[in-house]
Amino acid sequence: MLHAANATLDKAYNPYSHFAVASAILTIEGKTFTGVNVENAAYSPGNCAERTAIFSAIANGHQEFRAIAIIARPDKGITKKVTAPCGLCRQVIFEFSQVSGIDIEVIMATTDMKKIIISTINELLPLGFGPADLGK
Ligand code: THU
Numbered sequence: 001m002l003h004a005a006n007a008t009l010d011k012a013y014n015p016y017s018h019f020a021v022a023s024a025i026l027t028i029e030g031k032t033f034t035g036v037n038v039e040n041a042a043y044s045p046g047n048c049a050e051r052t053a054i055f056s057a058i059a060n061g062h063q064e065f066r067a068i069a070i071i072a073r074p075d076k077g078i079t080k081k082v083t084a085p086c087g088l089c090r091q092v093i094f095e096f097s098q099v100s101g102i103d104i105e106v107i108m109a110t111t112d113m114k115k116i117i118i119s120t121i122n123e124l125l126p127l128g129f130g131p132a133d134l135g136k
Helices: 002-006 049-059 087-100
Strands: 019-027 032-036 065-074 105-109 116-120
Touching: 002 019, 002 032, 002 065, 019 049, 032 049, 049 065, 049 087, 065 087
Parallel strands: 065 105
Antiparallel strands: 019 032, 019 065, 105 116
């Protein structure tokens, strides 16, 4: 999954941060969807790589996921720590972990993949608010 994400890093649209992020999400059927960060001159309309990957999977009819991988590459150099999903992306991952009942694995790497941390969404977003809170 990290290699699938890594292969799409060049597609990131990141003229403002110069920080390319790519993500790959694995469905329970074993399909992988990738996504990159997409920035915007007005800043807030931008989208993170993780949500791009998840929304692509959803748009293609998949809502149940096992794992999501994240990797980033600054224009200059490499990341020294793994790139972890932002709060918004954790919330979106949490949504679909409750939809499927699967504690989705979150695989985070440095650009060179020398450091890899594997966690789960429940570890990264404890006591998260989700569909269950609305009786879903
Ligand atoms: N970004 C992601 O795509 N995913 C993350 O996990 C962290 C941040 C993007 C958002 C923005 O385009 C750039 O990285 C700098 O914050």
